[in-house]
Amino acid sequence: xxxxxxxxxxxxxxxxxxxxxxxxxxxxxxxxxxxxxxxxxxxxxxxxxxxxxxxxxxxxxxxxxxxxxxxxxxxxxxxxxxxxxxxxxxxxxxxxxxxxxxxxxxxxxxxxxxxxxxxxxxxxxxxxxxxxxxxxxxxxxxxxxxxxxxxxxxxxxxxxxxxxxxxxxxxxxxxxxxxxxxxxxxxxxxxxxxxxxxxxxxxxxxxxxxxxxxxxxxxxxxxxxxxxxxxxxxxxxxxxxxxxxxxxxxxxxxxxxxxxxxxxxxxxxxxxxxxxxxxxxxxxxxxxxxxxxxxxxxxxxxxxxx
Amino acid sequence: xxxxxxxxxxxxxxxxxxxxxxxxxxxxxxxxxxxxxxxxxxxxxxxxxxxxxxxxxxxxxxxxxxxxxxxxxxxxxxxxxxxxxxxxxxxxxxxxxxxxxxxxxxxxxxxxxxxxxxxxxxxxxxxxxxxxxxxxxxxxxxxxxxxxxxxxxxxxxxxxxxxxxxxxxxxxxxxxxxxxxxxxxxxxxxxxxxxxxxxxxxxxxxxxxxxxxxxxxxxxxxxxxxxxxxxxxxxxxxxxxxxxxxxxxxxxxxxxxxxxxxxxxxxxxxxxxxxxxxxxxxxxxxxxxxxxxxxxxxxxxxxxxxxxxxxxxxxxxxxxxxxxxxxxxxxxxxxxxxxxxxxxxxxxxxxxxxxxxxxxx
Numbered sequence: 284x285x286x287x288x289x290x291x292x293x294x295x296x297x298x299x300x301x302x303x304x305x306x307x308x309x310x311x312x313x314x315x316x317x318x319x320x321x322x323x324x325x326x327x328x329x330x331x332x333x334x335x336x337x338x339x340x341x342x343x344x345x346x347x348x349x350x351x352x353x354x355x356x357x358x359x360x361x362x363x364x365x366x367x368x369x370x371x372x373x374x375x376x377x378x379x380x381x382x383x384x385x386x387x388x389x390x391x392x393x394x395x396x397x398x399x400x401x402x403x404x405x406x407x408x409x410x411x412x413x414x415x416x417x418x419x420x421x422x423x424x425x426x427x428x429x430x431x432x433x434x435x436x437x438x439x440x441x442x443x444x445x446x447x448x449x450x451x452x453x454x455x456x457x458x459x460x461x462x463x464x465x466x467x468x469x470x471x472x473x474x475x476x477x478x479x480x481x482x483x484x485x486x487x488x489x490x491x492x493x494x495x496x497x498x499x500x501x502x503x504x505x506x507x508x509x510x511x512x513x514x515x516x517x518x519x520x521x522x523x524x525x526x527x528x529x530x531x532x533x534x535x536x537x538x539x540x541x542x543x544x545x546x547x548x549x550x551x552x553x554x555x556x557x558x559x560x561x562x563x564x565x566x567x568x569x570x571x572x573x574x575x576x577x578x579x580x581x582x583x584x585x586x587x588x589x
Numbered sequence: 590x591x592x593x594x595x596x597x598x599x600x601x602x603x604x605x606x607x608x609x610x611x612x613x614x615x616x617x618x619x620x621x622x623x624x625x626x627x628x629x630x631x632x633x634x635x636x637x638x639x640x641x642x643x644x645x646x647x648x649x650x651x652x653x654x655x656x657x658x659x660x661x662x663x664x665x666x667x668x669x670x671x672x673x674x675x676x677x678x679x680x681x682x683x684x685x686x687x688x689x690x691x692x693x694x695x696x697x698x699x700x701x702x703x704x705x706x707x708x709x710x711x712x713x714x715x716x717x718x719x720x721x722x723x724x725x726x727x728x729x730x731x732x733x734x735x736x737x738x739x740x741x742x743x744x745x746x747x748x749x750x751x752x753x754x755x756x757x758x759x760x761x762x763x764x765x766x767x768x769x770x771x772x773x774x775x776x777x778x779x780x781x782x783x784x785x786x787x788x789x790x791x792x793x794x795x796x797x798x799x800x801x802x803x804x805x806x807x808x809x810x811x812x813x814x815x816x817x818x819x820x821x822x823x824x825x826x827x828x829x830x831x832x833x834x835x836x837x838x839x840x841x842x843x844x845x846x847x848x849x850x851x852x853x854x855x856x857x858x859x860x861x862x863x864x865x866x867x868x869x870x871x872x873x874x875x876x877x878x879x880x881x882x883x884x885x886x887x888x889x890x891x892x893x894x895x896x897x898x899x900x901x902x903x904x905x906x907x908x909x910x911x912x913x914x915x916x917x918x919x920x921x922x923x924x925x926x927x928x929x930x931x932x933x934x935x936x937x938x939x940x941x942x943x944x945x946x947x948x949x950x
Binding site for chain 1: 926
């Protein structure tokens, strides 16, 4: 029984960075910007967060450093795709490649360094419930914050005026522009906020989840988070649930190995990536469904008439 | 106030100048970075842009490394021109190395010694088919399931890397290899012949040049190549003309997968002569940069391939001679592509100085 509780706890922890990054990307995409630079932003944030935690010992500073690094890179990405109207696919890819190289370069002196295991936050009373306690209520605070973030995002997107404007820009930047909204600045804001969230996710990986630094630490989670937004048909609740699903698949390989299943570790390590492909194919199968849910201007640049 | 003003026509001159401007800007930032690292910037730049061309041996190494980059980038250029975003060339390269290397390994372990004229083409054919098969997964999922080729092709890179590991740590491991994760050295009959004695430059370089010529013919002289590009530039026009989007997708994916696979087989049977977990050093991703810096044009790709190869070798030299971290190459590569995309704005726009108090006419 205890193993199951630990597996659930590990699933939540491993799904959390995907959820945070996925919600950041959702915010980008709701404003009409496709951010293929997520992997690079998470990597740069991961090393920034790790360096901050390693030198100052403060997790708060680590997450702030991660958010700042992710936001900064996102601002550069945003300036390119929103003002210079560069191709969003190519630019995002460039940012990812740059982020990989830059994080490896900055992180050279941190390779192989380890941080102390982060202590979990035990929810008073609830943590003492047998089974449920260790499974759900002994987690790093960021795990609970990710759930809070989902509610905040739902409120913002569907209950606030600013969220309405953001969604309008994602659906039809021309109409929003005609109504007098500053399409470019609002998009830039969304891109920076999304990048900062990717940054928090990256810092969570290097400071809490790993907790160490190696080159390429993020290992494709930025791309999985991108797949999550499609998988969730651009809805915050489904992003969170999808993230836990992928977290579960990641943990499954360790659980199977622990249970002594005779499958090579390399084949098991393929699982999260194969799962992403399968799920993406199943969800995208119906083009009409994707078209209805996808922000209409996603990936297209906007030129305001002069 | 600086304003961007749309040009009536895209500037051809800027299209050619933009990579040079981006390269110059990268060099300036690189010089600043060397200063920050406490190294002489001129010496640092020399290591990256001059030293790799110093002497025949170095030049042959640059061309050796440029070979897979050029071959992969040629295929990617077809994809990007037809608006198919295959970013998983790395995975197709790995599968090509596995399939081509697998043929060589099978011949070796079974003690079959074929004449080079037969063995080498067999190995390369294996590579092409391996790369195509891997690309076909992405193509099927895009074609039949509408799944984003960007994400699928990229996810398959991670799967391919694990597949390489699975084989070289398992079934394909050399029994006499002191338990190192690597295959046997292939039999000499399967090695690509070298072009110049005393260097590692092999026939693959000529194959790459032939591929450049063929690709030029395909893109600019063949109807199918034209159809693909119409599909990329104006999907609606292509539909109206009755060009099948599905055929374009498959053509682009098969060409790029096959070429990436070919590059993988040429590396396996060329300089490496065995398969190890480190059979790729991110060449499939570097090739994306080669493709864009080369303006998606076969000839441009040759120059860009040599340039990026110089940067890769410069990175190794910088590590051994100046004690610079090898990761610096990755920074410069990424920077080059980001700056290039920014400079490309000048193809469609020009910068105008406009005083804000003047009302627009």
